[in-house]
Amino acid sequence: MSINYSEKIPNNVDLASNKSLQRALERWQPAYLDWWGEMGPDKSQTLDVYLRTAVSVDPKGWAHYDYVKMPDYRWGIFLAPAQNDRKVNFGAHKGAPAWQDVPGEYRSTLRRIIVTQGDTEPASVEQQRHLGQTCPSLYDLRNLFQVNVEEGRHLWAMVYLLHAHFGRDGREEGEALLERRSGDSDNPRILTAFNEKTPDWLSFFMFTFLTDRDGKYQLAALAESAFDPLSRTCRFMLTEEAHHLFVGETGIGRIIQRTCEVMNEHKTDDPAKLRGLGVIDLPTLQKYLNFHYSVTSDLYGSEVSSNAASFYTEGLKGRYDETKIDDDHQLDSVEYEVPDVAADRIVSKHVPALTALNERLRDDWVADVQKGIDRWNRIPEKAGIAFRFSLPHKGFHRRIGLFTGLHLSPEGKIISEADWTHRHAGWLPTDEDRAFVHSLMGRVTEPGKFANWIAPPHQGINKQPVDFEYVRFG
């Protein structure tokens, strides 16, 4: 089904046939546009940006590329096609027909799950709103804006579910999603990682590599939900999410590439010299990786969680690739290994798999992150440089779960408070590191030109050349 763009709200959910829902969303739309104007990309309202817009859910051609002013972007509501006779695939209701309506007993839990996911979408737009002022190229500026408009659409996706299935409380939640603000002390976003600053492009690329990847795993787990509209919504969101991960992974890859070139050109690995040459030394990149990895890891919650167990048993949130896993999908007598603290060191223990579902999803994410790191490591390897990136221990710099209150080295050794104070500047970005990275952030807007600290991409967007005018300044 393709989308009728003459409608006020493009959709494939036959909005026209449900007048009260349509009116509710049409009332929310101006509030959304006000929010975009206030909290969306800074000074971007008049720019013509070469963006993709979702125009159908056909895997072969769901996107259309053209210049658009972002306030005119067509944020639409798209659900992946319904699967015939879809069943509940796990938990206590396994085998029953998937739910087209919210069961009364799970109403408040499902609403909370949807609101928590929905809240991350505008939060990241708010976190990234100043980055356009310091873009390293038009190509990167366009990618930033693409991510921003799609996070806006993901908010639409969640607000649609709230309006369509949760009545008046759903509409109130929809309003509250436009009222919270990332980093605000009175009315912050729900999750800590979404209240951190994204002050520079290195942080942005780490965020899209790590935190958007958390989004991928959360959406994938919700795509398994017995609540079919949520499943179908998340499945389509995942098609857009892939580009966000691409932006992060290739962004960092291009920074590594550029640094390696300068290291070889000047035959040096001295961070001070490399900084003098205007590139980001590899140990500093490792510190940013450590920071974003640990902050994002917290988003999965506690290693052992009775909430996670209930969500699963109730059929609300599955495992990653639930239907591809070969087991009973009820986890009655299965165990899973989680970390544990024994006096002065980290050990592991077996717990009922049902209670370890947060940890399992985190492990799936970690394995996926590691693959990206392996691809990054081919860059210094090819350049004949010995440096390799690695992930810190899971318990490093954690604020939620088992490791809260402990100090761990990146290798996973429990250390004293004094030792941490003495050594953490070597493991996490310092104010000085951040000031240096900040000092590199200029603004490059000539087509085909790139800031000195980042290599050009191998290819452009949608088969356009790298020096294409991805953003036009009116």
Ligand SMILES: [Fe+2]
């Ligand atoms: Fe998103």
Ligand SMILES: [Fe+2]
């Ligand atoms: Fe995303």
